[in-house]
Amino acid sequence: MSFSVDKQTLDDLNILGKYQSNSIFSLFNHVKTRGGERMLEDMFKHPLSDAHQINHRSTIFQYFEKINIEFSLDPILIEGTEHFLSDSSGSKRAAFTQGIRRQALHMIGLNTEFDLFNSGLELTIQFINKLNEFLHVIRQNNFPHLNLQIEKFDELYNDKRLNKILSRKKDQQLGLIPVIQADYLIRQNYNQQIREILQFVYQLDVYICVAVVAKKKGFCYSNVPYTEQNTLSITACRHPTIPKAVANSITIDEQNNVLFLTGANMAGKSTLMKAFGINIYLAHMGFPVAAESMIFSIKDGIFSSINVPDNISMGYSHFYAEVLRVKQIAIEVSSGKNLVVIFDELFKGTNVKDAYDATLAVTSAFSKYHSCSFIISTHIIEVGQMLQQNSQNIQFKYLPTIMEGTVPRYTYELQSGITEDRQGMIIIDNEKIIDILVETAKIGSK
Incomplete structure (x- = not known):
């Protein structure tokens, strides 16, 4: 059974109101990502009616208030990754053909499409690397409630094929074959996994933001x-x-x-x-x-x-x-x-x-x-x-x-x-x- 509330009550208590500075939503809405804001809004629209779920979420907020970390991931990297994944080409054969086409355009000097593609790929690679660094603090604290999501990320990050791309030097340019491989791995093989990781990142954004408000307000x-x-x-x-x-x-x-x-x-x-x-x-x-x-x-x-x-x-x-x-x-x-x-x-x-x-x-x-x-x-x-x-x-x-x-x-x-x-x-x-x-x-x- 869901928690019942109607518009009259929401208005009386000024719960929602994304653009109202004095609403309860606005009090907590200091997230850094658009995905985090969507997730926060969904939490506000759907209160919980299960004791286990309520206590579980509350425990996570308390954990982040205790470790007192900032959400340091660059939203540009996150949005770039979102856009790159959404531009998926469907089948692997189609992705391979499109990769060849982009490289061919690049070789004859028509760089716009290739540059946009390569920029999205680079942002995604940077995002995965930065997230790995960010999660290091959480790994050190060994918080059981987040272990499953972290394990899923670690499995992706430690994939040998992907790790070759992630661990390359910053000034090292990707050639035709590495670009196609990266496209396969990120937008075809691991598209769903990375989308789930993005959802985890949005959760982290909300958890940290709410914990900061709680600490500041007492x-x-x-x-x-x-x-x-x-x-x-x-x-x-x-x-x-x-x-x-x-x-x-x-x-x-x-x-x-x-x-x-x-x-x-x-x-x-x-x-x-x-x-x-x-x-x-x-x-x-x-x-x-x-x-x-x-x-x-x-x-x-x-x-x-x-x-x-x-x-x-x-x-x-x-x-x-x-x-x-x-x-x-x-x-x-x-x-x-x-x-x-x-x-x-x-x-x-x-x-x-x-x-x-x-x-x-x-x-x-x-x-x-x-x-x-x-x-x-x-x-x-x-x-x-x-x-x-x-x-x-x-x-x-x-x-x-x-x-x-x-x-x-x-x-x-x-x-x-x-x-x-x-x-x-x-x-x-x-x-x-x-x-x-x-x-x-x-x-x-x-």
């Missing part, structure tokens, strides 16, 4: 215990793209599967929920997370309702769009999946009475699904007070506001309980909105 690596229990514990969870973000610890399990979050506007509720969701997503990719430690059981997917837009073309109001989103997630939850669900300010598109009733009813109904993990935020603190009386598996947290005179200060530090903060009118008064309107009205009446 990220940790999550652990997936091999259990079916609903377990999710993040120590010092923070938003990965916010510098010096305040960290908070969150634990959700089968006995306390709902975190009911309250707090004033600007207290940090949305940021906390996004940080939580992003780290869940990264953890299921096997990527480092913005936390001090994280333990989690495998989830079947993640769904959020944070920035739900209205749909004018469909005639949907903001409230109806919210209702449809909750319905969609309810269908997923009721299907028996083990999901992470994030609701930020349920039913904010309707009046306070309806929002109270709907938030209370929906939260109570969702809380019965103990295999799922929920974070639900609201401004309507009376809902929390009612849930406290009737629910045993809901934990209540809030983000406080500290008033310094008439100026609010936000700690962004999670506290147990339900907030009593109601500073909306104080903030409006601080911005002097009423004064501006009254003064303008006086001027207009004169």
Whole structure:
């Protein structure tokens, strides 16, 4: 079973976005090769749902962070090799004939095609030699998870016929027969093997890049215990793209599967929920997370309702769009999946009475699904007070506001309980909105 996530959730958490500087993808996208970028993008689009695969990938990232090496292969060599292989002539007879033709063109002074061919061959030979030097560091560390790929490369590199070409002196020109032999070996006999080696190189590019980001940002690596229990514990969870973000610890399990979050506007509720969701997503990719430690059981997917837009073309109001989103997630939850669900300010598109009733009813109904993990935020603190009386598996947290005179200060530090903060009118008064309107009205009446 694959990890379920939809576009709304990806947008809410700003996961993808190749050309968005603040996306989570962009945070990690410092790869050196185009193939590496394609591979990184594929990892982001396809989170893992198998504990062994997640732990395996995480172990590789940790290894590269530990040995602390740079990706030193020249992308020009890699792209030149890609192009040279893609220009394969099909059968060996056709390759031989084309090699003779190119050499003949070279001999009569028509050098363009031959020079392009020879340049691609030289780039490929340089690539293989440079990769052998690069892998020397990894060989020294004897990392079992990469041994198979390295053995495949070593088998290719040590082929006697190919090694004659690889080990020649730099200023030694290849004649007709060596050129044809090299073409056979590289583009015919070993085409598939070298393509697989290129994929390995792209993996190395991603592994090293992600490890560098993890070390620079102080990220940790999550652990997936091999259990079916609903377990999710993040120590010092923070938003990965916010510098010096305040960290908070969150634990959700089968006995306390709902975190009911309250707090004033600007207290940090949305940021906390996004940080939580992003780290869940990264953890299921096997990527480092913005936390001090994280333990989690495998989830079947993640769904959020944070920035739900209205749909004018469909005639949907903001409230109806919210209702449809909750319905969609309810269908997923009721299907028996083990999901992470994030609701930020349920039913904010309707009046306070309806929002109270709907938030209370929906939260109570969702809380019965103990295999799922929920974070639900609201401004309507009376809902929390009612849930406290009737629910045993809901934990209540809030983000406080500290008033310094008439100026609010936000700690962004999670506290147990339900907030009593109601500073909306104080903030409006601080911005002097009423004064501006009254003064303008006086001027207009004169």
